[in-house]
Amino acid sequence: MIRTVLLAGRAGLHLRAASRIAVAAALLPAAVTVRTLDRPAVPADSVLALLSLGALCGTELILEAHGAGAAEALDSLADLFATDLDVAGA
């Protein structure tokens, strides 16, 4: 199962955003991978792997998960990537 989302964070996928997403990904019912058009798929629960994508604001992210809980896992991670995590309260 695949979902595509555009990165919303104006400052790109930096350390704080990547940390927050990796923690959320580790708690999901299914393992999710993320890739860009330039970079191969990496596990969403690894901070270093997420940073390696070098994703800037507006970068297309392709999320993939399989099996039980995949849809739920993709929904919640897609929501996080589509939120500017630098905005207070986000």
Next chain:
Amino acid sequence: MMPRCRPVLEPRGVRVREHAADRVAAVHRCADVLEELGAVHPAYREAMLDREWAMSTYVGEGVAIPHGLDRSRALVRRDSLAVLRFPDGVEWDGATVTVCVAIAARGDGHVALLSALARILLDPLRAKGLREATDPAEIVGMLNAEDEP
């Protein structure tokens, strides 16, 4: 939006034999070097310390990336990097840091550098190479060369 100029690491921004008693002292040294490079206003130091306390900048593999806060972007004079190597290690919120990559960035140009650094650290052999490198030119070469997609 700020231009996406990528901060480039210069040999004079690399210090291979640093010592720090603790994480705070190490962040101060990072701020010292960024100031020496003319990269930041002196007040950037406080932002780096605040950012470090808000959440550790440890990224794994013995590497931390001290930097400022969103609100301290105006204190950056020139997007720059510094690499400080602490051969004896510095206790860092439960981890041991031997390399600090200090970042001063106004826009998102440093995201490419983070990507380059992360790809080095995900490769155990190259991560070890970065931690143990003692030649500034070698460190500059590793980080700047990794910048290609």
